Amino acid sequence: MTITHDRIDVDTPASTVQTLSMAAALNLALADAIAEDPAVVVFGEDVGALGGVFRITDGLTARFGEDRCFDTPLAESGIVGTAVGMAMNGLRPVVELQFDAFALPAFEQIVSHVAKLSNRTRGAIRMPMVIRIPFGGGIGGVEHHCDSSEAYYAHTPGLTVVSPATPQDAYSLLRAAIASPDPVVFLEPKKLYWTKGEVDTDATVDIGSARIARDGTDVTLIAYGASVPLALDAADAAAVEGRSVQVVDVRSLTPFDDETVTAAVRSTGRAVVIAEAPGFASVASEIQARVFERCFEYLEAPVRRVTGFDTPYAPPKLEHWYLPDVDRILDAVDSLHWEDRP
Amino acid sequence: MNHAELLPRDEAVQLIDATGRPVADDGYPLPDDGALLTAYRGLVEGRRINDQASALVRQGRLAVYPSSHGQEACQIGAALALRDTDWLFPTYRDSVAVIARGVAPAEAMVLLKGDWHSGYDVRAHRVAPQATPLATQLLHAVGFAYAAAQRGEDTVVLALCGDGATSEGDFHEALNFAAVFHVPVVFFVQNNEFAISVPLSRQTAAPSLAHKAIGYGMPGRRVDGNDVAAVLSVLGEAVDRARTGGGPTLVEAHTYRMQAHTNADDDTRYREREEVQAWVARDPLTRLHTHLTASGALTDELENEIAAGAEEIAAAMRSALNTDTDLDPEDLFRFVTTERSPQLQEQWHQLRDEIQRDALGDDQETHSAGGVR
Numbered sequence: 124m125t126i127t128h129d130r131i132d133v134d135t136p137a138s139t140v141q142t143l144s145m146a147a148a149l150n151l152a153l154a155d156a157i158a159e160d161p162a163v164v165v166f167g168e169d170v171g172a173l174g175g176v177f178r179i180t181d182g183l184t185a186r187f188g189e190d191r192c193f194d195t196p197l198a199e200s201g202i203v204g205t206a207v208g209m210a211m212n213g214l215r216p217v218v219e220l221q222f223d224a225f226a227l228p229a230f231e232q233i234v235s236h237v238a239k240l241s242n243r244t245r246g247a248i249r250m251p252m253v254i255r256i257p258f259g260g261g262i263g264g265v266e267h268h269c270d271s272s273e274a275y276y277a278h279t280p281g282l283t284v285v286s287p288a289t290p291q292d293a294y295s296l297l298r299a300a301i302a303s304p305d306p307v308v309f310l311e312p313k314k315l316y317w318t319k320g321e322v323d324t325d326a327t328v329d330i331g332s333a334r335i336a337r338d339g340t341d342v343t344l345i346a347y348g349a350s351v352p353l354a355l356d357a358a359d360a361a362a363v364e365g366r367s368v369q370v371v372d373v374r375s376l377t378p379f380d381d382e383t384v385t386a387a388v389r390s391t392g393r394a395v396v397i398a399e400a401p402g403f404a405s406v407a408s409e410i411q412a413r414v415f416e417r418c419f420e421y422l423e424a425p426v427r428r429v430t431g432f433d434t435p436y437a438p439p440k441l442e443h444w445y446l447p448d449v450d451r452i453l454d455a456v457d458s459l460h461w462e463d464r465p
Numbered sequence: 466m467n468h469a470e471l472l473p474r475d476e477a478v479q480l481i482d483a484t485g486r487p488v489a490d491d492g493y494p495l496p497d498d499g500a501l502l503t504a505y506r507g508l509v510e511g512r513r514i515n516d517q518a519s520a521l522v523r524q525g526r527l528a529v530y531p532s533s534h535g536q537e538a539c540q541i542g543a544a545l546a547l548r549d550t551d552w553l554f555p556t557y558r559d560s561v562a563v564i565a566r567g568v569a570p571a572e573a574m575v576l577l578k579g580d581w582h583s584g585y586d587v588r589a590h591r592v593a594p595q596a597t598p599l600a601t602q603l604l605h606a607v608g609f610a611y612a613a614a615q616r617g618e619d620t621v622v623l624a625l626c627g628d629g630a631t632s633e634g635d636f637h638e639a640l641n642f643a644a645v646f647h648v649p650v651v652f653f654v655q656n657n658e659f660a661i662s663v664p665l666s667r668q669t670a671a672p673s674l675a676h677k678a679i680g681y682g683m684p685g686r687r688v689d690g691n692d693v694a695a696v697l698s699v700l701g702e703a704v705d706r707a708r709t710g711g712g713p714t715l716v717e718a719h720t721y722r723m724q725a726h727t728n729a730d731d732d733t734r735y736r737e738r739e740e741v742q743a744w745v746a747r748d749p750l751t752r753l754h755t756h757l758t759a760s761g762a763l764t765d766e767l768e769n770e771i772a773a774g775a776e777e778i779a780a781a782m783r784s785a786l787n788t789d790t791d792l793d794p795e796d797l798f799r800f801v802t803t804e805r806s807p808q809l810q811e812q813w814h815q816l817r818d819e820i821q822r823d824a825l826g827d828d829q830e831t832h833s834a835g836g837v838r
Contacts, residue, residue, distance in 0.1 A: 190615065196645055201604055201638035208608025211593070213616070216608075228634070235598050236605065243582040243594050246800040281801050304803040331806065378806035 140323045146316040148290040149179045149255075152297035153217065155324065157187050160215060163301060165192040167202055167219030167255075176221055177257055177316055199229035203254065207236050210252045210306075217253040217301055224267035226256050230275070237306045238281030250306040253297070258286060258310035259349050259399050261446055263439040269313070270436050271400035276308040277376045277409070283330055284376040286310040288351035290320040292374060295328040303330060312349035333380035335387065339369030342393040342456055345384060345410055347373040350397040350447060357452035366456065376406055384410070385417045392423040393459045397447055402430035424460035466684065473675035477687040477719050480694040483747045485755025493698040498762035500545075504693045505757055506771050507541035508750050511561040513775035514570055517782055518560070518577075522728045526786045527577045531558040535691070535723030538749035539655045541565055542696030542718075546651075546704050547623055554593040554606040554624040558655075562625065566592050570778060571785030580790045600630040603639035603652060610648040610707075621707045622650045623700070629660025631677065632668050640715065644681040649707035652715045653700065655690060657722035662735040678715035690718030691749040694756075721747070794820060 143151065156163045165180055171194040174181030183192035195202050199220055206216035220226035226233075233254065240248045260269030276284045283305055287293040293311070300307035307330070336351055337358050344354040351372045358368035371387050373380070388394045394414050398407040407428045414426050429447045437445035479488050480495045487495055496504070515537070518530040533540050536558075544565030547553060555563050563573045568585040575584020576595060583594035593609075596602035606624035613620035630636055631654060643650045654674050658665050671677055678685025684706075688699040696718060703714035721744040725732040732741075757763035798805060798813045805813075 196638070196641050198638040198641065200635055201642045204601060204604025204635060204638065205608030205611060205642055208605035208610070209612045210608075211605065212609045212612035214612045231598060232601060232604065232635075236601060239582075240594070241802065242800045244587055244800075245581060245583070245796075246803075247587055248594075249803060283802070378808060381807065 139325055140321055142319055143290050143294075143322045144317050144319050145287070145290045145293045145311070146177060146179055148294040148322045149297055149311065150181055150183075151322070151324070152294045152301075153180060153183060154186065156217070156298060156301045157183065157191050160301075162213060162215045163191070163217060164209065164214050165217045165219070166195050166206075168195060168197050168221055170194060170219050175219060177311075177313070179255070179311070180219065199226060200232050203229040203232040203237060206252050206254075207232060207240065207250065210250045211240070211248055215251045215301060217255065219255045222257055222264075222268045223259070223270040223272045226254070226272065229254075233276070233282070233308070234279050238279045241305065242281060249304045251304050253300045253303075253307045253309050255309045255311060257313045257316075259312050259314060260436055260442055261314035261349055261399075263442070264313070265439065266436075269442070271398070271431065273308075273310055273376055274400060274405050277406050281306070283307040283378065284310065285330060285374060286312060286348040286376065287374065288312065288315065288336070288346075288348055288372050290318070290322050291326060292328055292334070292372075294322045294324065295326050296330070296374065299328055299330050310348060314349040315352065318352070328374070331375045331378040331380060333383040334372040334374050335369065335383070336372040337368070337370040339367040339391065341367045341369075341391055342395065342459060343369045343371060343387045343391045344395050344397060344452065344456075345371045345373060345387075345414070346397040347376060347406075348399075350399060353447060353449065354397050354452065357449045357456070360449055360453060361456060368456070373410070379410075379413070381413060381417065384414065388414050388418045388426075389421040392421050393456075394418070394422075394426045395429060395452060395455045395459070396426065397429045397452060399431050399446060401433045402428050403433045405430060424458075427455040427458060429455050468679065471679040471682070471684050473673060473678070473685040473687040473717070477689045478695045478699050479689040479692050480698060481692050481752055481756050483691075483752055485752045485759060487756065493695065493702065496694055496697050498757065498760060500697065501694060501753065501757060502762055502767070504541055504545060504697060505750075505753050505763065506774070507545065507565050508537045508693060508753060509771050510775045510778055511537040511540055511565065512750055513779045514561055514564060514782065517779040518574065519724070519728070521574075521783065521786055527574060528579045529727045529729065530560075530574075530577055531727045532722075532724045533558050533561050535744065535748070536655055536657055536720045537561060538693035538696050538753075539653070539690045539718045539720055542693050542700055543623055543625060543653055545697060546700035547621065550591070550618075551621045551623065551704070552591045552593065552606070552609060554602045554609070554622060555595050556599075556602065556625055556627065556630075557595050557597050558627065559595060559625050563590075563592050563595065566590050568592060569785075570782040574782070574786060578786060578790075580792065581796070600626055600633035600635035600639065602626075603630075604635055604642065606650050607639050607643045607646070607648055610643075610650045611646055614649055619708050620649065621704050622648075623653055623704065624650060625653050625655065627660065628654060628656040628658065628665050628668055628674060629663070630654075631674050632660075640677070640681040640683065640713070643713040644683045647712040649710075650713045651700065651703040651707055652713065654715070654717045655720055656717050657690075657720050659722055659726070659732075659736070661726045661730060662732075664735075673717055675715055675717035681715075683713045683715055686714060686716045688716060688718050690720030691747045691752070693749055693753055
């Protein structure tokens with residue numbers, strides 16, 4: 124695919140509602156947060172003059188100065204570890220770790236300190252920081268650029284893990300993440316950076332809340348990040364065959380909105396969970412288990428998963444075989460014991 | 466600063482030798498008797514705390530204690546080099562430094578006692594939680610100092626680590642970030658020659674750990690870690706430089722871990738007794754004692770008063786650690802995040818009900834209304 128970068132003019136005051144790409148919405152959220160709160164600092168690799176490899180920090184250094192948005196040495200543990208100290212001492216760091224797999228050198232800092240400092244100090248130290256990670260595949264990226272690492276973070280007590288699927292949620296969730304007193308791992312679906320949508324800067328999103336992305340009565344598709352528009356495409360295709368498909372955008376992986384998901388699945392009696400990551404021991408597995416535990420008596424069929432295979436992420440020319448697609452979702456939907464329907 | 470000034474000297478700075486005699490040094494002044502008496506009191510108390518804590522491990526009151534017996538000059542030097550408004554970022558072996566900053570011994574031992582992961586008010590004493598993963602806290606110190614400098618405060622952050630930690634990636638990243646961002650941090654490495662069982666020769670091929678500093682563009686300094694006068698003077702210079710905008714310094718103190726890594730470690734498997742015994746002659750307490758007695762600053766009367774004070778600290782520590790703490794099971798869920806998630810609330814209710822059922826089972830009579838709220 125052709126990659127183009129939307130550049131927004133950060134000096135132009137934002138109207139309340141505007142049409143933006145997800146990348147531009149994230150940029151606007153950072154700019155608004157920096158402008159509003161002097162404690163917010165944005166840093167990472169290439170976030171300054173370059174504006175980030177995906178241009179999410181475009182123009183921030185020029186507009187707000189090097190104290191507010193700056194480049195660091197190339198060292199992910201250093202980025203997150205210094206952010207820990209800054210958060211201890213009154214700043215609200217928002218760091219960018221360039222790609223999923225490049226975040227791994229920072230894993231110890233994230234798991235042992237970012238996630239645990241509040242607990243270790245009995246709440247005396249909070250970690251108001253956001254770790255932004257361009258997340259997932261589907262852009263033809265080379266090795267180590269397209270992994271889905273959300274299960275590692277979601278498995279770690281103390282971390283909040285969210286992923287937007289629309290420009291609106293990108294803006295509102297990032298603002299909520301920056302405002303949170305707790306550390307947030309913010310997963311940005313790379314594949315959706317250039318999708319556009321309306322953004323109302325006054326709209327808010329509560330972390331921990333799922334969204335009904337589409338109403339339907341026959342089956343519930345549960346997805347997050349780049350899998351949400353895919354699920355919506357599958358729902359459109361299923362509608363042609365006469366099935367009414369509901370789509371839930373999980374949006375917040377942890378805390379998880381059991382209430383919305385449970386109510387949705389109970390209303391349809393059938394569910395498929397969709398995610399790019401390998402399925403074994405995954406967030407999709409967790410969602411599947413939670414739905415079974417809470418909805419068993421309402422289910423007409425086993426809850427199915429459509430996920431990536433349990434292989435390392437595919438090379439660019441093979442990724443179309445690896446990634447969940449509409450047909451795979453429709454196959455899963457077709458397998459949900461429709462013949463037993465009363 | 467030119468390249469030559471970044472390099473450490475070939476020999477560690479020493480101001481009082483192992484026999485207690487002062488050593489003249491053009492670069493580093495000998496602290497006055499008042500400062501040395503304060504340090505001496507700290508050393509005596511630190512030794513007593515180390516030995517008391519080790520005894521409490523043998524008695525089963527502490528799960529573990531990584532002793533700094535023999536390293537007290539580094540511990541006390543670190544605490545005394547700082548102002549009240551400065552911050553200390555210690556490791557698990559730095560309990561004596563933490564206590565010398567004003568934390569009550571029993572609170573400093575909460576981690577080792579097993580009641581919680583960090584037992585003291587980090588903000589009241591300006592002491593970060595004692596870090597167990599190696600070198601990770603050095604990065605926190607850098608970020609902390611960065612934030613202080615951004616606000617225009619003259620806070621200095623002193624970050625402690627051992628020789629083993631200098632092999633970790635975070636050590637490299639912390640020094641590099643500190644130098645690039647020119648933050649007011651002093652890195653203080655207590656080279657006690659062993660990372661559990663692995664000797665320094667397996668950690669580095671550098672001429673000294675202080676020599677690493679030039680690679681980051683900061684001054685490296687070597688100091689005799691058993692000479693508290695030299696530790697105070699060298700750290701004092703580094704702290705002053707940091708406070709006046711001169712950026713970070715790496716200070717390596719050469720000392721020796723006189724006891725095993727912890728009670729779980731058998732140090733006879735990796736070092737000869739003769740080697741350990743040889744370091745007794747370099748003990749930080751005896752050399753300062755000799756020096757201060759010779760100068761007349763330390764009288765028998767003062768000596769007795771200091772010893773009595775240390776004994777009082779040990780007695781209070783013993784008494785506090787021999788008391789079982791009331792533990793609240795809900796604490797498991799209380800500090801994970803600021804707001805408790807529905808999932809954690811559900812899990813707390815599960816545990817609460819289990820405890821309630823157990824209490825009912827144990828004593829139907831007295832707990833008929835439920836043992837736990």
